Amino acid sequence: MIRKLRPEDRAGWQQLYQGYQAFYGFHERPAEFYDKAFARLMAADTRDFHGFVADVDGQLLGLVHYVFHPNLWRDEGVCYLQDLFTAPEARGKGVARGLIEQVYAAADKAGVPAVYWLTAEDNYAGRMLYDRVAVKSPFIRYNRKV
Amino acid sequence: MIRKLRPEDRAGWQQLYQGYQAFYGFHERPAEFYDKAFARLMAADTRDFHGFVADVDGQLLGLVHYVFHPNLWRDEGVCYLQDLFTAPEARGKGVARGLIEQVYAAADKAGVPAVYWLTAEDNYAGRMLYDRVAVKSPFIRYNRKV
Amino acid sequence: MIRKLRPEDRAGWQQLYQGYQAFYGFHERPAEFYDKAFARLMAADTRDFHGFVADVDGQLLGLVHYVFHPNLWRDEGVCYLQDLFTAPEARGKGVARGLIEQVYAAADKAGVPAVYWLTAEDNYAGRMLYDRVAVKSPFIRYNRKV
Amino acid sequence: MIRKLRPEDRAGWQQLYQGYQAFYGFHERPAEFYDKAFARLMAADTRDFHGFVADVDGQLLGLVHYVFHPNLWRDEGVCYLQDLFTAPEARGKGVARGLIEQVYAAADKAGVPAVYWLTAEDNYAGRMLYDRVAVKSPFIRYNRKV
Numbered sequence: 001m002i003r004k005l006r007p008e009d010r011a012g013w014q015q016l017y018q019g020y021q022a023f024y025g026f027h028e029r030p031a032e033f034y035d036k037a038f039a040r041l042m043a044a045d046t047r048d049f050h051g052f053v054a055d056v057d058g059q060l061l062g063l064v065h066y067v068f069h070p071n072l073w074r075d076e077g078v079c080y081l082q083d084l085f086t087a088p089e090a091r092g093k094g095v096a097r098g099l100i101e102q103v104y105a106a107a108d109k110a111g112v113p114a115v116y117w118l119t120a121e122d123n124y125a126g127r128m129l130y131d132r133v134a135v136k137s138p139f140i141r142y143n144r145k146v
Numbered sequence: 147m148i149r150k151l152r153p154e155d156r157a158g159w160q161q162l163y164q165g166y167q168a169f170y171g172f173h174e175r176p177a178e179f180y181d182k183a184f185a186r187l188m189a190a191d192t193r194d195f196h197g198f199v200a201d202v203d204g205q206l207l208g209l210v211h212y213v214f215h216p217n218l219w220r221d222e223g224v225c226y227l228q229d230l231f232t233a234p235e236a237r238g239k240g241v242a243r244g245l246i247e248q249v250y251a252a253a254d255k256a257g258v259p260a261v262y263w264l265t266a267e268d269n270y271a272g273r274m275l276y277d278r279v280a281v282k283s284p285f286i287r288y289n290r291k292v
Numbered sequence: 293m294i295r296k297l298r299p300e301d302r303a304g305w306q307q308l309y310q311g312y313q314a315f316y317g318f319h320e321r322p323a324e325f326y327d328k329a330f331a332r333l334m335a336a337d338t339r340d341f342h343g344f345v346a347d348v349d350g351q352l353l354g355l356v357h358y359v360f361h362p363n364l365w366r367d368e369g370v371c372y373l374q375d376l377f378t379a380p381e382a383r384g385k386g387v388a389r390g391l392i393e394q395v396y397a398a399a400d401k402a403g404v405p406a407v408y409w410l411t412a413e414d415n416y417a418g419r420m421l422y423d424r425v426a427v428k429s430p431f432i433r434y435n436r437k438v
Numbered sequence: 439m440i441r442k443l444r445p446e447d448r449a450g451w452q453q454l455y456q457g458y459q460a461f462y463g464f465h466e467r468p469a470e471f472y473d474k475a476f477a478r479l480m481a482a483d484t485r486d487f488h489g490f491v492a493d494v495d496g497q498l499l500g501l502v503h504y505v506f507h508p509n510l511w512r513d514e515g516v517c518y519l520q521d522l523f524t525a526p527e528a529r530g531k532g533v534a535r536g537l538i539e540q541v542y543a544a545a546d547k548a549g550v551p552a553v554y555w556l557t558a559e560d561n562y563a564g565r566m567l568y569d570r571v572a573v574k575s576p577f578i579r580y581n582r583k584v
Contacts, residue, residue, distance in 0.1 A: 005285075006221065014199075024179060025193050033219075036221060037218050037219075038214075040218065041187065041218075047193065047216065048216050049216060049218045052155045061268065065218050067215070067216050067218070068214035069213070069216065069226075070186075070193065070194050070195060070213050070215065071228065072183050072187075072195045072211050072213070073179075073183075073228075074227055075182060077196055079214075082217065082219075083206050083218060083271060093159070102183055104290060107290075113292075114290065114292075115290040115291070116287055116288060116289045116290065117287070118285040118286065118287055118288075119285060119286060119288060120286075121285070121286050122282045122284065123286045129189050130288045131289075133291075134288040134289055134291060135288065135289050135290075135291050136287075136288055137263040137286070137287045137288065137289050138262065138266045138268065139265060139266055139267070139268045139286065139287040140243055140265060140266075140267050140282065140283070140284055140285065140286050140287070141262055141263070141264055141282075141285040141286070141287070142262060142263055142264075142265060142276045142280040142281050142283065143260070143261075143262045144250060144259070144260065144261040144262065144279075144281075145259075145279075145280060145281050146259075
């Protein structure tokens, strides 16, 4: 079952989010990184992030975080799906697809149907799914040098 | 001179923004597309878009639009540079670089130093500049199918 | 066992090669396409293609074809691995890796250690392996318009 | 005028080829690198490399090197355009386009119409031309680790 993230999900959510951060090489985020992110997800601020989790008999198997933000080309803005993660033992069962589709539904309900995300070019496992539920654009990301 | 976009820039700004939209294949945006975008840029809403222009003796030679939006990994959020355009006759003179650097300065002032943008993989002329003032990430964009 | 392709492999080889051609969208190659390719592989011409197959108890589970060709930057030339295919039911067992490594060994024996191949950017399953046994270069292929 | 490379072109050819090698980061090729390459180009071996140069009033402004090699999918093989370079001071005048088109003509004459080349993804200036005279394929190159 895909459902909204709830306060009692704190421990299970963090385990998943740590897995996601590790995938991108961030193995040692401080505790406060997770505290702040969870607090923001719980704040229900329409301009900040929201989260869904895949809950199977009380066990959390996946998460997704998204936010609506302005876009000058569209009055209603766009929906940015920033984080998506499935527990390694639950892969290949449609969890990630279900999470993405729940974001699509939430975006439609909010009147912001344009959903997008960014992924590493070599995130092969992710892209196998993304090519089925979305369309690769020709756009690549540049970051200011730090 | 790079300066903030002002109400009296309406005509010159639209000419530039039409050139930018045409670059991405949108040759026939309705008048209200430009009306709305300009109104938003003038509203000075800290959560919506802002603009700078390159003004040389009263002639507008380039524009840039940016917005701050939340990011779950960073408390202060990020700065998205959505639109950047230099008039064809003014290319190769540092206009685009100046516009990007002005966004960097504005982002620093706002306490949101992480600036990013997206560009088409085959925007060769743009990327010649971007490789000098920024870093290509391995991230590519996926869009929900429409 | 990875071994050289032999005349008696004709039927099993064609089944594999048809699977490979279908992967790239060529479902209807005429019979002579396969006749000619097999004849060339059997000719043992040092300047034409060679093949290896993965033979498990007499069943062919994978193939690889390679050729040596001149390169102006290297006296000894280079080795182009053009075709690589594993039967769908035999995936994830190291067959493709074994075939690639056999080509590496043959290339070393021939004094032509530089082996390369081309693959579609979205051949995710292949690239999961290639990233382990080789290095992605920044080079992309352009073809004359037909 | 685009014409075949000739023995008396040795000095002018090397100046161009050094510029090309430097573009790819090879600033210090030994003298014998150039000796061998030139000797091979002069040998008129149908299985080895051939060259054309752009000669304007006796000054060499560009070069191209190509070779025919086997391809298992095509009886007649393919034509690999390995090296292409225009003197910096002669850019934007159609020299590179003329060199590519001469290779196309030579390939047609040889009955090997399929011409291809590889280029770095960020060779923006080159790709501006290549997108006009050829088609970017989705194929990327992997190299054996050295």
